[in-house]
Amino acid sequence: MHATQTPYAQNPLRALLLLACRTVLGVVFIAHGWSKFTEPTIQATIKQFAAWKVPFPDITAPLVGALEVLGGACLVLGAYTWVVCVLLSLEMAGAIWFIHRHNGLLVGRGGWEYCASLIAGLISLSIASAGKFSYDAWANGPEEPSGRSRSRRR
Template sequence: MASLHQTPFSDNPVRAVLLLGCRILLGLVLIAHGWQKLTIIGIDGVAAQMARSGVPVPTLAAIVAATIEFVGGICILLGLFTWVAGSLVALLMAGAYAFVHRGNGVLVDNGGWELVAAIGVAALLLALTSPGDLSLDQALSAPHGRPRRRGRRS
């Protein structure tokens, strides 16, 4: 009898490739947003935007947001410390929703919450499941560089 955790992709090489694709896409989006905050807009510009939105301690919040997006994006892309990076990104996106996007409707072109929700949910799913077999988390936890098998969850 199949377990409740089993899916058509459980313990399947396709699962590892799909998780890798999700991590690459999410990681690139986060890196781009973090880089934008760090270099294009700059911390002072991001802090000013956050202050206008009512974010407490906007300079600290800008530094934290830029760092989590940039470093978290790299970690998610590589599948390194994925549960930590995914959890921090999900919390950051919850804060972005609460302070900036909540009252602006759904669509991102009106400042809505659709992008932060999609990023937050994707990050949370990676944090709660696994980065997959094609990840540094998996490689570093396995003896002699071989992916470690953990039952049906890979």
């Protein structure tokens, strides 16, 4: 390593950038999840899911809304980040499949680019970890210089 380079896990900006990424993604998911219950109602969301032919809309609509709200909160806190990123990525893949795939790429036409961008952000976050300013870091201990977290084993 060059003398002026900082190891990946020790870079002071890394923790702040990961916090910013988690916060943006988390707030987006919270807002979209909350809107499934409130704009206008969960019953309207269930009807929309049924119109899109999403399986079991009475179950999936509230489940998706809850996953987005709770998963978004976990992202903001940096809690269970890897698991939450996987679950939300699977949900976004389902949104692409059931809702957006026939509409092309562009979001203005109902396309799948927005969902794919969220998946890319979630995958990146799951690879990078939640960072130093997170519940995960507090629960699992500091990261190794390689960027991987170390489990607390006693």
